[in-house]
Amino acid sequence: MADILTVLAVLILAAIMILALSGVRIVQPYEQGLLIVLGQFRRKLNPGFNWVYPLISQVVKLDLRTQVLDVPRQEVITKDNSPTNVDAIVYIRVISPDKAFFEVTNYKLATIALAQTTLRSVIGDMELDEILYNRERINSRLRDILDHATDAWGVRIEAVEIREVDPVGPVKAAMEEQTSAERQRRAAILRADGEKRSAILTAEGQKRARILAAEGVRQAKILEAEGQRLARILETQGEAQSLRILAMGAAPLDQKSLTVLSLDAVKALGNGQATKIVLPFEISTLMQGVGKFLGAGTQVPPMEPSKQKELEQLIGPAERVLGTIPDPTELSKELAAIEKEMADEAAKTEEIAQRAKPTSPPAAAE
Numbered sequence: 001m002a003d004i005l006t007v008l009a010v011l012i013l014a015a016i017m018i019l020a021l022s023g024v025r026i027v028q029p030y031e032q033g034l035l036i037v038l039g040q041f042r043r044k045l046n047p048g049f050n051w052v053y054p055l056i057s058q059v060v061k062l063d064l065r066t067q068v069l070d071v072p073r074q075e076v077i078t079k080d081n082s083p084t085n086v087d088a089i090v091y092i093r094v095i096s097p098d099k100a101f102f103e104v105t106n107y108k109l110a111t112i113a114l115a116q117t118t119l120r121s122v123i124g125d126m127e128l129d130e131i132l133y134n135r136e137r138i139n140s141r142l143r144d145i146l147d148h149a150t151d152a153w154g155v156r157i158e159a160v161e162i163r164e165v166d167p168v169g170p171v172k173a174a175m176e177e178q179t180s181a182e183r184q185r186r187a188a189i190l191r192a193d194g195e196k197r198s199a200i201l202t203a204e205g206q207k208r209a210r211i212l213a214a215e216g217v218r219q220a221k222i223l224e225a226e227g228q229r230l231a232r233i234l235e236t237q238g239e240a241q242s243l244r245i246l247a248m249g250a251a252p253l254d255q256k257s258l259t260v261l262s263l264d265a266v267k268a269l270g271n272g273q274a275t276k277i278v279l280p281f282e283i284s285t286l287m288q289g290v291g292k293f294l295g296a297g298t299q300v301p302p303m304e305p306s307k308q309k310e311l312e313q314l315i316g317p318a319e320r321v322l323g324t325i326p327d328p329t330e331l332s333k334e335l336a337a338i339e340k341e342m343a344d345e346a347a348k349t350e351e352i353a354q355r356a357k358p359t360s361p362p363a364a365a366e
Contacts (some may be wrong), residue, residue, distance in 0.1 A: 023054040027061060032097045034060040041098065062097040066158060069108060071115045075168070082128040085166040090115050090146065096154025104153045111150055115160070118145050128167065135162050212352060219345050227338065 026049060027033045033045030036058040045052075045059060052059060073087040092111055094100045100107045122141055123131060131138065139160050147157040167175060 019054045023051050023057065025050045025052055025059045030063060030065050031061045032064055034062070034097055034101055036060065041102070044097065060101055062094055062100060064094055064097070066091055066093045067108070069112050069115070071112060071119060073164075074116060074120065076120050076123040078123060078128045078131060079125060080127040083168040084123070084128060084131070085164070085168065086119060086123055087163050088115065088119055088142070089161045089163055091158040091160075092150070093156050093158055094154060095156050099152070099154030107150075107153050107155050110153065111146070111155060111157075114149055115142070115146060118142055118149075131165055135165075138162055212349070215352065216349060219349065223342055223345065230334070230338070 025033060025045060027045050027047045029047045031047065033050065035042045035045055035050075035052055037053060038056050050059075069090045069092060071088040071090060073085055076084055076086050078084055090111060092108075094107070104110050119142060122138060122145070126134075126138070139162060142160040142162075143157050146160060150157055166172075
């Protein structure tokens with residue numbers, strides 16, 4: 001009998017321990033529990049260790065993390081009657097676990113269904129082009145509508161993102177043709193604008209080239225005329241000085257010297273290849289004068305050569321008659337001045353050419 005009582009006591013103790021352990025509930029850090037006792041909501045269970053009444057208590061755990069809901073793909077008719085397939089993603093978070101459990105049967109399915117109907121309504125009030133280029137505005141509008149509706153369920157809509165807007169086949173083909181036509185139009189405009197700019201730049205370049213060529217010809221003519229003028233001045237000055245030197249050298253010659261020079265001239269004429277010779281004086285008179293100087297004819301009175309002082313009294317000092325003869329140093333300086341002037345003109349021409357280069361045209365905006 002004592003053994004039976006001992007076994008019963010052990011069984012009762014084990015049952016009590018099992019019942020006590022069955023009342024232990026562990027709530028994770030990202031969860032919150034709802035305690036329901038005999039069909040009545042008692043309180044919320046915080047994360048960690050919790051003990052509830054066994055057998056008569058029910059603990060419902062709800063995830064408080066951000067959850068991602070996939071709104072199924074659906075076909076929507078836009079305002080301009082363009083069938084379009086649209087899907088989206090909704091980010092939600094449970095704020096009030098008691099409302100999310102007691103106010104709606106399944107808050108996830110309810111949120112997805114509400115997102116589908118709201119998405120169809122919003123897309124149906126917009127045209128296709130507006131949908132394609134205003135996704136941010138659509139996302140914001142969907143989030144506001146859904147958040148206002150799910151607030152009674154204790155669920156907050158954190159974000160709504162349109163994942164894909166896919167027009168149906170015929171609409172997509174028409175859009176591709178429209179895009180191709182628009183690109184061809186822009187290409188034609190850019191091509192025409194480029195040809196216009198090219199023609200303008202070509203004409204401008206030809207004009208500047210002609211101006212530079214004319215300027216170069218003018219400068220060349222000016223420099224050539226200046227060089228010819230200087231050359232003629234130097235040649236004329238040299239001839240004048242040569243004549244003056246010849247005059248100064250021939251002044252003291254007497255009649256005999258002149259006769260000898262005349263005979264040398266006749267000798268030089270005789271050495272030529274010409275068959276006809278024209279003498280600027282009478283040859284008989286010349287020969288008669290030669291004979292007189294040789295003593296074969298009438299005695300001719302001697303002629304005194306001209307003196308230097310007498311010549312200076314008649315035609316002036318030798319320095320004034322001969323003029324100033326430039327030395328090589330002066331000629332080198334004058335030539336250096338001409339070369340410097342030509343270099344300056346070349347530098348000016350190069351500067352004009354650099355300014356005449358056309359700048360690159362700005363890129364045409366689409």
